[in-house]
Amino acid sequence: MTAPAVTFCDRCGDSLTQGDHASCTAARRLEPPRYCPQCRRRMKVQVVPTGWTATCVEHGDTHS
Amino acid sequence: MPEIIDRARAQVLADGAGLDEAGVLEVLRLPDDDLPELLQLAHDVRMRWCGPEVEVEGIVSLKTGGCPEDCHFCSQSGLFTSPVRAVWLDIPALVEAARQTAATGATEFCIVAAVRGPDQRLMDQMREGVKAIREAVDIQVAASLGMLTQAQVDELVEMGVHRYNHNLETCRSFFPNVVSTHSWEERFSTLEMVRASGMEVCCGGILGLGETIEQRAEFAGQLAQLDPHEVPLNFLNPRPGTPLGDRAVVDGKDALRAIAAFRLALPKTILRYAGGREITLGDLGTRDGLLGGINAVIVGNYLTTLGRPATADLDLLAELKMPVKALSATL
Ligand code: SF4
Ligand SMILES: [Zn+2]
Ligand SMILES: [Zn+2]
Numbered sequence: 001m002t003a004p005a006v007t008f009c010d011r012c013g014d015s016l017t018q019g020d021h022a023s024c025t026a027a028r029r030l031e032p033p034r035y036c037p038q039c040r041r042r043m044k045v046q047v048v049p050t051g052w053t054a055t056c057v058e059h060g061d062t063h064s
Numbered sequence: 065m066p067e068i069i070d071r072a073r074a075q076v077l078a079d080g081a082g083l084d085e086a087g088v089l090e091v092l093r094l095p096d097d098d099l100p101e102l103l104q105l106a107h108d109v110r111m112r113w114c115g116p117e118v119e120v121e122g123i124v125s126l127k128t129g130g131c132p133e134d135c136h137f138c139s140q141s142g143l144f145t146s147p148v149r150a151v152w153l154d155i156p157a158l159v160e161a162a163r164q165t166a167a168t169g170a171t172e173f174c175i176v177a178a179v180r181g182p183d184q185r186l187m188d189q190m191r192e193g194v195k196a197i198r199e200a201v202d203i204q205v206a207a208s209l210g211m212l213t214q215a216q217v218d219e220l221v222e223m224g225v226h227r228y229n230h231n232l233e234t235c236r237s238f239f240p241n242v243v244s245t246h247s248w249e250e251r252f253s254t255l256e257m258v259r260a261s262g263m264e265v266c267c268g269g270i271l272g273l274g275e276t277i278e279q280r281a282e283f284a285g286q287l288a289q290l291d292p293h294e295v296p297l298n299f300l301n302p303r304p305g306t307p308l309g310d311r312a313v314v315d316g317k318d319a320l321r322a323i324a325a326f327r328l329a330l331p332k333t334i335l336r337y338a339g340g341r342e343i344t345l346g347d348l349g350t351r352d353g354l355l356g357g358i359n360a361v362i363v364g365n366y367l368t369t370l371g372r373p374a375t376a377d378l379d380l381l382a383e384l385k386m387p388v389k390a391l392s393a394t395l
Pocket of ligand 2: 009010011012013014020021024025
């Protein structure tokens with residue numbers, strides 16, 4: 001089995017091979033992901049005091 | 065020593081009478097060189113009139129995103145191209161969030177919804193959620209659900225919600241620059257109903273929306289007139305896709321001056337660090353604010369963004385010898 005391809009920035013949704021995502025990476029320290037890194041769909045994100053869950057309708061859940 | 069600091073020492077520290085708008089403006093205009101002395105005075109005022117305890121709170125979003133209002137700072141408005149999607153938290157997860165909040169030693173748990181005001185579905189969720197929390201967790205429940213009708217105010221009281229948050233966000237004169245879908249006065253009328261109901265009034269706002277220093281002073285004066293039990297102070301964290309997404313964050317020294325100024329306007333109020341402190345002040349500034357008038361914190365994450373780990377704040381409070389307010393002290 002191969003690991004799923006991470007193609008998109010999970011903060012801005014743009015392609016990781018295009019543009020600079022350093023500011024996205026920095027911002028992500030204080031933000032949950034918003035876009036699915038595999039398909040760039042906007043995810044449903046629930047933040048709670050101690051963590052977060054992000055759900056892509058196609059690729060499932062990720063947790064903090 | 066600047067005259068305003070002497071005046072504040074005599075009036076606010078000695079007598080507990082807050083500065084008026086003009087006094088706050090003088091404080092906000094103090095040069096950086098006077099900042100240490102200003103913060104020390106604000107800290108002395110807090111210790112004298114509020115004591116060393118710090119009130120710790122956790123907040124959670126019961127209904128995220130998809131709001132019909134257009135508050136220009138907010139990533140949860142459905143009117144902007146924000147990446148935040150609408151989502152509801154279920155009751156078991158709400159109770160679990162309250163349990164984890166209580167485990168930090170927090171005495172307050174605030175349930176928030178991104179709405180203009182509650183509809184029946186939200187009130188039903190609140191009734192079920194508050195009941196479930198009160199049965200399972202030792203913590204006070206607060207709520208922030210937008211603008212209320214009198215019947216909704218009465219319902220929240222009956223559920224056992226002890227404090228209601230409704231921020232005026234900014235001063236009256238600047239508000240129309242930030243929100244066009246409702247007025248400052250509409251927000252104010254909800255606050256009046258909350259006050260009359262006996263629930264504690266929690267009302268603050270966000271600094272760095274583009275308001276002038278004069279308008280920041282105006283806001284402090286208007287809050288002082290309202291005299292809320294608690295004032296949460298947020299600093300703008302510019303959110304992608306919102307009209308204020310490209311604004312610069314508040315300068316750290318300006319943020320500290322504002323914290324001290326708001327304390328001098330509101331000597332007896334719970335003044336809480338809320339969103340944006342991490343990017344505006346960082347770790348060092350967080351400490352400075354706690355030694356400059358702040359006496360309450362939101363621990364852990366916010367509604368759509370993340371905060372410092374609760375342990376980082378709790379360790380800092382222990383180091384500063386500031387005890388966390390106990391639940392018994394709030395009942
Ligand atoms: S009413 Fe609240 S949730 Fe809705 S846009 Fe304004 S601040 Fe955001
Ligand atoms: Zn990016
Ligand atoms: Zn996906």
